[in-house]
Amino acid sequence: MKMVLEARQVSKIFGGLVAVNKVDLIVPEGSIASIIGPNGAGKTTLFNCISGFYTPEIGDVLFNGRKIQGMLTDKVAAMGIARTYQNIRLFKNMSAVENVMVGFEPHLKHGWMTAMLKTPDYQKEQKYVINEASRLLHYVGLAGLGDNLALNLPYGAQRRLEIARALANQPKLLLLDEPTAGMNPQETDEMKDFICHIRDDLGITIILIEHDMRVVMNISDQISVLDYGQKIAEGNPKEIQANPRVIEAYLGPGAAALSEKYRREKTHDA
Amino acid sequence: MNKQSLQKSAGSGLVFGIIVIFLALIGFTVVFSGLIQKVLGQSLGVGQIPSISNFFIFLGFLGIWNGWRASRQDKHETLTLAKVLMRAAVAGLSAGVLVMLYGFVVGGLDARGTDMRKYLSMLSSDSIKFFLFNQSLVLGGLIHVGFSTLMALVGGLLAFGSERSQQQVRTNRTKIQKWSQSTWLGKVQGNPYVTYVLMGIVLLLLVLLPRTWGAYWNYVMGTVGIYVLLGLGLNIIVGLSGQLVLGYVAFFAIGAYTFALTTSPEPHNLVWNFWIALAVSVVAAALSGILIGLPILRLRGDYLAIVTLGFGEIIRILLKSDILKDFTMGPRGVRNIAGPTLFGRSFTSDVDFMYLIILAVLLSIFLAKRWQESSIGRAWLAISQDETVAQATGVDTQKYKLLALSLGAAFAGLGGALFASRNQFTGPEDHALMVSINVLVLVIVGGMGSIPGVVLGAFTLKGLPEILRELESYRLLVFGALLVVMMIIRPEGLWPARRPKLEVPVGQDNEPVPLPATAGGEK
Numbered sequence: 001m002k003m004v005l006e007a008r009q010v011s012k013i014f015g016g017l018v019a020v021n022k023v024d025l026i027v028p029e030g031s032i033a034s035i036i037g038p039n040g041a042g043k044t045t046l047f048n049c050i051s052g053f054y055t056p057e058i059g060d061v062l063f064n065g066r067k068i069q070g071m072l073t074d075k076v077a078a079m080g081i082a083r084t085y086q087n088i089r090l091f092k093n094m095s096a097v098e099n100v101m102v103g104f105e106p107h108l109k110h111g112w113m114t115a116m117l118k119t120p121d122y123q124k125e126q127k128y129v130i131n132e133a134s135r136l137l138h139y140v141g142l143a144g145l146g147d148n149l150a151l152n153l154p155y156g157a158q159r160r161l162e163i164a165r166a167l168a169n170q171p172k173l174l175l176l177d178e179p180t181a182g183m184n185p186q187e188t189d190e191m192k193d194f195i196c197h198i199r200d201d202l203g204i205t206i207i208l209i210e211h212d213m214r215v216v217m218n219i220s221d222q223i224s225v226l227d228y229g230q231k232i233a234e235g236n237p238k239e240i241q242a243n244p245r246v247i248e249a250y251l252g253p254g255a256a257a258l259s260e261k262y263r264r265e266k267t268h269d270a
Numbered sequence: 271m272n273k274q275s276l277q278k279s280a281g282s283g284l285v286f287g288i289i290v291i292f293l294a295l296i297g298f299t300v301v302f303s304g305l306i307q308k309v310l311g312q313s314l315g316v317g318q319i320p321s322i323s324n325f326f327i328f329l330g331f332l333g334i335w336n337g338w339r340a341s342r343q344d345k346h347e348t349l350t351l352a353k354v355l356m357r358a359a360v361a362g363l364s365a366g367v368l369v370m371l372y373g374f375v376v377g378g379l380d381a382r383g384t385d386m387r388k389y390l391s392m393l394s395s396d397s398i399k400f401f402l403f404n405q406s407l408v409l410g411g412l413i414h415v416g417f418s419t420l421m422a423l424v425g426g427l428l429a430f431g432s433e434r435s436q437q438q439v440r441t442n443r444t445k446i447q448k449w450s451q452s453t454w455l456g457k458v459q460g461n462p463y464v465t466y467v468l469m470g471i472v473l474l475l476l477v478l479l480p481r482t483w484g485a486y487w488n489y490v491m492g493t494v495g496i497y498v499l500l501g502l503g504l505n506i507i508v509g510l511s512g513q514l515v516l517g518y519v520a521f522f523a524i525g526a527y528t529f530a531l532t533t534s535p536e537p538h539n540l541v542w543n544f545w546i547a548l549a550v551s552v553v554a555a556a557l558s559g560i561l562i563g564l565p566i567l568r569l570r571g572d573y574l575a576i577v578t579l580g581f582g583e584i585i586r587i588l589l590k591s592d593i594l595k596d597f598t599m600g601p602r603g604v605r606n607i608a609g610p611t612l613f614g615r616s617f618t619s620d621v622d623f624m625y626l627i628i629l630a631v632l633l634s635i636f637l638a639k640r641w642q643e644s645s646i647g648r649a650w651l652a653i654s655q656d657e658t659v660a661q662a663t664g665v666d667t668q669k670y671k672l673l674a675l676s677l678g679a680a681f682a683g684l685g686g687a688l689f690a691s692r693n694q695f696t697g698p699e700d701h702a703l704m705v706s707i708n709v710l711v712l713v714i715v716g717g718m719g720s721i722p723g724v725v726l727g728a729f730t731l732k733g734l735p736e737i738l739r740e741l742e743s744y745r746l747l748v749f750g751a752l753l754v755v756m757m758i759i760r761p762e763g764l765w766p767a768r769r770p771k772l773e774v775p776v777g778q779d780n781e782p783v784p785l786p787a788t789a790g791g792e793k
Contacts, residue, residue, distance in 0.1 A: 074665060077662055094648070147772065
């Protein structure tokens with residue numbers, strides 16, 4: 001199987017704090033990989049290393065076999081890595097459809113001259129962008145809301161708009177940072193289905209940071225667990241659920257033994 | 271009737287009393303009453319005290335405002351007549367009593383023969399008598415109290431009435447909307463021909479006015495036009511791409527000096543054709559935008575503001591210095607700059623030049639609009655709202671920031687060249703920091719990122735002070751007050767930018783538009 005992303009021994013150090021410590025991450029094409037871990041485990045830092053926000057001090061990040069660390073984020077985006085943000089970061093005072101239109105930027109060829117003269121090619125390109133942006137809004141379920149300012153949209157719609165903007169980049173790898181944060185169970189379910197759709201319809205590989213275990217265990221092909229910047233476990237949902245180190249990372253030392261005891265008692269009772 | 275709201279009314283009344291006293295102390299009461307007299311069509315000699323009736327009008331305005339303010343304390347409460355009258359009366363009384371006390375003090379001192387002009391130059395014996403309506407001390411004071419209360423009551427009633435009518439409007443809104451749509455008003459709105467007719471009228475005015483309103487107004491409006499050019503440029507840099515550049519005058523200076531040095535017989539004797547020199551100035555300014563932009567690309571916010579502020583000053587000081595004296599004539603400035611010529615005919619009259627500026631402004635508005643509404647404009651806006659995210663979304667921020675700087679600088683270069691050509695002179699002091707500040711203020715006052723806002727802002731900032739010239743030395747005070755009032759009433763600017771409606775409906779029959787050959791794919 002072809003690997004879309006390979007992170008080898010990635011480390012990111014802030015002063016004395018090792019936020020990400022020698023993490024390996026290999027994501028096969030067309031899969032949904034989740035990164036979980038307690039707060040402050042270094043999940044978002046790892047995302048930032050992949051999307052070019054940070055340059056890791058040690059280690060390589062390979063996208064489709066090409067090294068991308070140290071590249072500017074706009075070049076990374078043009079290569080095909082798009083992302084969303086933990087705290088929604090839209091262009092608030094632009095309309096929703098404009099937000100998506102900005103996402104097409106790395107694939108457009110216009111310049112100040114063509115924009116000034118409104119050449120036929122430029123007009124064609126603009127028409128294409130408006131049309132595609134509207135279709136993307138329709139795809140994420142925001143049809144008809146495109147002319148509202150982004151800041152006026154409800155919370156769930158803002159999350160979807162962020163994904164639409166990321167999809168406008170025409171990415172091969174999509175990084176979603178807590179896409180269901182702050183959503184109610186129904187919205188969470190919808191988002192879960194939507195993420196699967198993105199993978200199945202568009203063939204985009206997805207890496208997910210998520211705290212909601214129902215989402216993670218349901219849709220992930222592969223789960224990596226970070227704690228204190230280190231990867232402590234990796235595997236499919238079943239393996240992760242049974243892994244004592246993961247349970248201890250979340251619930252504290254000794255928790256794994258307790259949980260084992262609890263399970264035995266339960267089976268004993270039955 | 272609760273005590274708190276009455277206390278509030280009394281407080282607001284006292285503030286108005288203080289305002290009246292302050293205006294009297296600086297002699298503004300006399301000047302403004304004089305202005306009212308002039309507006310009403312009566313003549314007034316220089317140094318003459320206007321008639322008392324105009325003072326009543328002046329006080330009346332303030333009194334009504336006082337009553338209006340005092341009676342509307344909370345947006346959400348429903349007003350009753352008793353409440354309103356009580357509050358207005360309290361506010362009017364407290365303002366009036368304060369003013370009366372002031373009248374006693376200055377009137378008493380004046381009666382004892384103290385010459386107040388030693389301390390406050392505007393406080394002549396005449397103006398004090400004028401303040402007391404040429405009556406005795408006690409009577410004048412009582413008139414102040416009575417009139418202030420009366421006017422406050424009128425203001426309160428007005429506030430009450432407007433509140434009521436607004437409620438009516440709110441309940442009848444849909445009715446009114448239907449009515450306005452059914453009449454000609456609704457048909458006129460949204461009709462493209464109406465826009466064309468309006469544009470035609472504006473064009474006709476632009477053609478006719480320079481011929482009719484004389485050299486003075488041509489000069490004033492020419493300045494306004496040049497500031498519109500500067501505003502359009504800075505609007506791209508600050509309003510759209512969000513880079514707070516405070517040294518914008520540097521580009522203005524580069525445009526002006528390039529034009530000056532290439533057309534003046536001194537110091538280089540390069541007497542170039544006007545139009546070539548104009549184009550070269552614009553290009554020189556645009557290139558300087560890139561040159562200045564390169565080192566400051568990484569800076570944001572306050573740091574960018576301070577560094578660019580420095581650039582502006584460096585250019586001015588260089589022009590003034592001895593180092594470049596042989597090249598730019600130093601502090602003397604460049605003289606005998608050429609005016610425009612066309613087909614061998616030179617046209618340097620004020621009317622011709624006004625036409626030239628109008629043409630330049632129209633062209634610039636057209637270009638700025640094209641850029642602003644294009645993908646480039648969207649990329650700039652994205653950068654101004656969140657530069658980090660814009661870059662991660664694939665916007666080449668460095669390219670677009672440089673583009674904004676050089677295009678913005680090109681407008682300034684055009685403005686500078688026209689400025690130098692019109693004055694036939696340019697010196698270092700034409701390019702002081704105040705120009706940058708003025709242009710920035712006009713962009714903010716007009717509304718960031720809005721082209722009509724820039725035009726309005728330029729008229730407000732450069733035209734209004736000329737219109738206010740009647741107020742003599744008080745014009746800057748009034749001007750400042752107007753700006754403050756405006757920022758309270760319309761904090762987003764006179765004509766804020768609106769986002770265009772772009773979304774197209776998506777349905778079954780809406781097939782994806784094929785990608786044009788130039789777009790899409792890997793870069």
